[in-house]
């Protein structure tokens with residue numbers, strides 16, 4: 001069991017070329033496939049949906065033992081491909097690393113795993129500055145908003161929230177809950193605030209921080225972080241740059257140090273590809289200083305960095321420490337997901353997402369459909385928000401997609417929610433060469449629309 005656990009912490013997606021790490025992963029997969037029994041919760045509740053089996057020839061990197069254990073591409077129960085903008089599909093190894101025996105949250109093995117996880121987050125965010133501080137707390141992405149509002153602002157402060165959809169409204173609400181005044185700078189649906197408008201807004205008031213949603217999951221709009229951060233540092237150097245990266249970390253590049261970002265918040269269930277349940281934040285040295293020089297204590301208890309900062313530092317130093325019990329199983333899943341992500345160059349991962357996104361956007365256009373984000377530079381690479389044909393609503397289309405084994409999401413932007421659908425293309429659906437999720441989804445979309453009477457242009 002000890003060997004299985006040790007190996008389990010190194011499980012990675014088989015890379016396209018072999019390496020010793022790759023061989024170790026085979027051992028891990030073998031050990032795991034014998035101990036794992038998926039709970040087929042969806043088998044009885046959903047129509048029979050079968051994946052096209054993957055020919056053995058494409059699976060040369062998998063062990064024969066593993067082939068015996070599953071007829072399909074994964075050891076998971078048959079299920080429709082979850083292609084919503086988070087949660088996304090899991091790699092088997094990520095899922096299996098949660099079936100870990102119970103261990104003490106202050107014991108050396110777990111503290112070691114947590115510490116390594118924090119170290120890997122530094123790599124994912126491309127920060128080598130020792131003053132940067134990662135936080136991993138139990139909670140969802142929303143807890144990141146609370147962490148920012150509770151720790152980086154004080155009651156009465158003014159903040160500027162760039163609005164590209166639903167998530168900016170909610171972040172602004174969160175600030176208001178802490179007595180902070182949030183001013184929103186809104187763009188038309190499908191667009192983003194322009195730099196000259198942002199510059200003008202920054203000159204009007206002394207904003208303590210500015211927030212930007214990297215990928216707005218409600219509209220599929222991508223914001224440009226590097227030029228925005230440059231502008232903020234030039235025209236309002238005391239304003240902290242905060243990025244909501246819940247739907248972008250893991251599929252869009254973020255160069256935390258090079259772009260002089262002060263805080264990025266994210267979660268496990270979107271492009272990182274681990275189960276929901278962890279709030280991840282990376283704070284700059286400047287953000288930590290801002291926190292440490294506050295005049296009032298944070299108006300939160302669980303979200304307070306006063307409580308978590310020493311704990312996170314201890315974990316990374318591999319010292320046992322306790323403020324509130326973390327979830328060892330979720331940390332194991334995150335550890336495995338990050339090990340997989342970092343087993344190949346990040347640039348390759350982002351390129352794969354861009355290529356898949358180009359393919360989806362091209363197919364959508366060929367179907368005669370429009371996207372909420374009409375300009376390519378505004379379009380996210382991990383998801384696509386697609387207007388349905390005139391007169392059609394998500395309930396007309398989504399059930400037919402489900403019958404074809406694909407789950408998309410309905411609209412989320414309140415003004416137009418009934419007019420569009422969202423297709424998430426992140427994580428293993430893109431990076432695992434054995435999966436054909438995107439192709440199947442595009443075919444399902446085309447066939448599904450035709451079934452309800454839509455005629456695509458030739």
Ligand SMILES: *Cc1c(COP(=O)(O)O)cnc(C)c1O
Nearest residue numbers: 140141142167215217246247267
């Ligand atoms: C999903 C999402 C959130 C909220 O995260 P939860 O995990 O649902 O709490 C916040 N911001 C963005 C951009 C998101 O996509």
